[in-house]
Amino acid sequence: MSLFLRAVLGLGLAFLYAPILVLAAYSFNASRLVTVWGGFSTRWYAALLADGPLVAAAWVSLRVALASGAVATVLGTLAALALARHGRFRSRPLLVGLVFAPMVMPEVIVGLSLLLLFVGIGLDRGVGTLVIAHATFCTGFVAVVVGARLRGLDRSLEEAAADLGAGPVRVFATVTLPLLGPAVLAGFLLAFTLSLDDLVIASFVSGPGATTLPMRLYSQVRLGVNPEINAASTLLVLAVTLAVLGASHLSARR
Amino acid sequence: MRARAGERWRARLVRLPPLIWLTAFFLVPFLITLKISLSDAATAMPPYLPVLDWQGGREGWASFLEALDFENYAVLWFDTFYRDAALSSLAYAGTASLVLVLFGTPLAYALARAPARLQTLLVALVVVPFWTSFLVRVYAWIAILKPEGLLNAGLLRLGLIARPLEILNTPAAVLIGLVYAYLPFMVLPLYAVMSRLDGSLREAAADLGAGPVRAFWSVTLPLAAPGIAAGALLCFIPMVGEFVIPDLLGGSDTLMLGRVLWSEFFSNRDWPLASAVAVLLLLIVIGPVLLFRGAGREAAR
Numbered sequence: 001m002s003l004f005l006r007a008v009l010g011l012g013l014a015f016l017y018a019p020i021l022v023l024a025a026y027s028f029n030a031s032r033l034v035t036v037w038g039g040f041s042t043r044w045y046a047a048l049l050a051d052g053p054l055v056a057a058a059w060v061s062l063r064v065a066l067a068s069g070a071v072a073t074v075l076g077t078l079a080a081l082a083l084a085r086h087g088r089f090r091s092r093p094l095l096v097g098l099v100f101a102p103m104v105m106p107e108v109i110v111g112l113s114l115l116l117l118f119v120g121i122g123l124d125r126g127v128g129t130l131v132i133a134h135a136t137f138c139t140g141f142v143a144v145v146v147g148a149r150l151r152g153l154d155r156s157l158e159e160a161a162a163d164l165g166a167g168p169v170r171v172f173a174t175v176t177l178p179l180l181g182p183a184v185l186a187g188f189l190l191a192f193t194l195s196l197d198d199l200v201i202a203s204f205v206s207g208p209g210a211t212t213l214p215m216r217l218y219s220q221v222r223l224g225v226n227p228e229i230n231a232a233s234t235l236l237v238l239a240v241t242l243a244v245l246g247a248s249h250l251s252a253r254r
Numbered sequence: 255m256r257a258r259a260g261e262r263w264r265a266r267l268v269r270l271p272p273l274i275w276l277t278a279f280f281l282v283p284f285l286i287t288l289k290i291s292l293s294d295a296a297t298a299m300p301p302y303l304p305v306l307d308w309q310g311g312r313e314g315w316a317s318f319l320e321a322l323d324f325e326n327y328a329v330l331w332f333d334t335f336y337r338d339a340a341l342s343s344l345a346y347a348g349t350a351s352l353v354l355v356l357f358g359t360p361l362a363y364a365l366a367r368a369p370a371r372l373q374t375l376l377v378a379l380v381v382v383p384f385w386t387s388f389l390v391r392v393y394a395w396i397a398i399l400k401p402e403g404l405l406n407a408g409l410l411r412l413g414l415i416a417r418p419l420e421i422l423n424t425p426a427a428v429l430i431g432l433v434y435a436y437l438p439f440m441v442l443p444l445y446a447v448m449s450r451l452d453g454s455l456r457e458a459a460a461d462l463g464a465g466p467v468r469a470f471w472s473v474t475l476p477l478a479a480p481g482i483a484a485g486a487l488l489c490f491i492p493m494v495g496e497f498v499i500p501d502l503l504g505g506s507d508t509l510m511l512g513r514v515l516w517s518e519f520f521s522n523r524d525w526p527l528a529s530a531v532a533v534l535l536l537l538i539v540i541g542p543v544l545l546f547r548g549a550g551r552e553a554a555r
Binding site: 002005006008009012013015016017018019020022023026074075076078079081082086089091094095098099100101102104105106107108109110112113114116117119120132133135136139143168169190193194196197199200203204214217218221222224225229230233236237240241243244245 | 261264265268269271272273275276277279280281282283284286287290300357360361363364365367368376378379380381382383385386387388389390391393394395396397398400404434437438441466488491492494495496497498502511512515516519520525528529532535536539543546547
C-alpha cells in the first residue's frame with residue numbers, strides 16, 4: 001500500500017472517530033466546562049442513574065426496540081424469502097419498492113405520513129404507534145441482511161431434505177431456518193439499533209408518556225452541551241457498538 | 255395439481271404479511287399525506303378541514319371533494335421562503351455529495367487495497383460509526399465547533415488564529431455535519447464495488463507503463479463509476495430531507511426542507527402545509543430514488 005493510501009485511511013478513520021472519542025473523554029471530566037479538564041470523575045454517570053425521566057425514556061426505547069425489532073425481523077425475513085425464492089410474481093415490483101423505499105426516504109416524510117394515518121384512523125399515540133412506525137422502516141434492513149445470506153445458501157441441502165420425504169414446511173423449519181439463523185439474528189440486532197437510535201420518526205408518532213431516549217436527549221441537547229448528555233451518549237455508543245460487533249460476528253459465521 | 259395449488263398458497267402466505275403491512279403503513283400514509291396537503295388548516299382536532307363524513311353518503315363525498323384545493327401548493331410556489339428552502343436543501347445536499355465523492359472515493363480505494371488480513375477489521379471500523387447513534391454523532395460536533403470549543407482552543411494555542419472562528423451555526427458547520435454523518439453511507443457501497451474489481455486489470459495497466467495515478471484514473475475509476483453514483487445518491491436522498499444536522503449545527507437562518515416541515519408541523523401546527531412540504535420533498539427525491547435503483551442494479555452486476 002502506498003504512503004498516500006495509508007494517509008487517506010488514517011485521516012478517514014481519525015475523522016470518523018475523533019468526535020466520538022472526544023465525547024467519551026469529556027464524559028469523564030469532573031468539570032462542567034467542555035474546554036477545561038477538571039480531572040477524572042464518574043460523577044456524570046452517577047447523575048445519569050439519578051435522572052428519573054432519562055431512565056424512564058431509556059426503558060421506553062428498549063421496549064420499543066425489542067418489539068419493533070421482532071416484528072421487523074419476521075416481516076423482513078418473509079420479504080427476503082419471497083424476493084429470493086418465488087421468482088416472478090405479479091406483486092413483485094410493488095414488494096421491492098415497498099421494502100427498499102423506506103430505507104432511503106427522508107425520515108420527516110415517513111414520520112409525518114404515519115402520524116397522519118394514526119390520527120386519521122383514531123389510534124392513540126404511544127408505545128404501540130412507535131412500534132408500528134419503527135417496524136415499518138426497519139423491515140427493509142432485515143430483508144437486505146437475510147436476502148444476502150439466502151442468495152449464498154446451498155440449495156442442494158433443501159433439495160436433499162425434500163428428496164428424503166420432508167414436506168416444504170418441515171424443510172423450512174429443519175434446514176432453511178437453522179442455516180438462516182445467524183443472518184436473522186443479525187437482522188434483528190440491526191433493526192433493534194435503528195429503532196433505539198431514531199429521533200425524527202419517533203418525535204412525530206409518539207404521544208404523551210412515551211418519550212424515547214433520543215427524544216429526551218434531543219430536548220436536552222437543544223439547551224447546549226452538558227456533561228451528563230456526554231455520559232448518556234457514551235453509554236449509547238457503547239451499547240450500539242456491542243450490538244453491531246455481535247451482528248457482524250453472527251453474519252460472518254458460516 | 256393439488257400440490258402446485260398448495261405451493262401457490264404457501265408462497266402467498268410468505269409474501270402477503272410484508273406486502274400488507276408495508277402497504278398499510280408506508281403506501282397508504284403517503285396517500286393520506288397527499289390528501290391532507292389539499293386541505294386547509296383549522297383549529298380543531300384533527301387540525302385540518304375538510305374531514306370526510308363517512309355517514310354523509312354521496313353528498314358527503316361531494317362536499318368533501320369540493321373543499322379540497324391547491325392553496326398550500328400556491329403558498330409553496332409563491333412564497334419565496336419555501337422556494338429558497340427547497341433550493342438551499344438541494345445546494346447543501348449537492349455540495350455535501352460532491353465532497354463525499356471526493357473524500358469517499360480515495361478512502362474506499364484505500365480500504366480495498368489494504369492488506370487482506372486487515373481489511374475485515376478496517377471495514378468493521380467504518381461500519382461501527384454508521385450504526386452509532388446519529389444524534390450523538392451530530393451532537394459531538396457542537397463541543398468541537400463552538401467558539402470556546404476544542405477546534406478553536408487548539409487553533410488559538412497553536413497561534414494560527416487570533417480570535418475564535420465562528421463555525422457553529424453557519425453553513426460550514428452544516429456541511430461538516432452532513433459529510434461526517436453520511437461518510438460511511440458513501441464508503442461502504444463504493445468499497446463493495448472496488449473490492450470486487452479484478453486486480454489483474456490494474457496490473458495490466460501497470461505493465462503497459464501506467465503509473466498508479468494513471469492506472470487508478472483510467473482503469474479503477476471508470477469501473478467503479480456505478481458504485482460512486484450509487485453511493486452519492488444513497489447520501490443525497492436522505493440529506494435533502496435532513497432535519498437533525500441543520501437544526502443542531504446550523505444557525506436559525508439555515509433553511510432546509512426537513513427543518514421547514516418540522517417547524518410547520520410542531521411550531522405552527524399547520525398540518526396541511528407540512529403535508530404539502532412533504533409532497534414537495536417527495537417529488538424532489540423520487541427522481542434520485544429511481545436513478546438509485548438503476549445505479550444499484552448496475553453496481554450489483
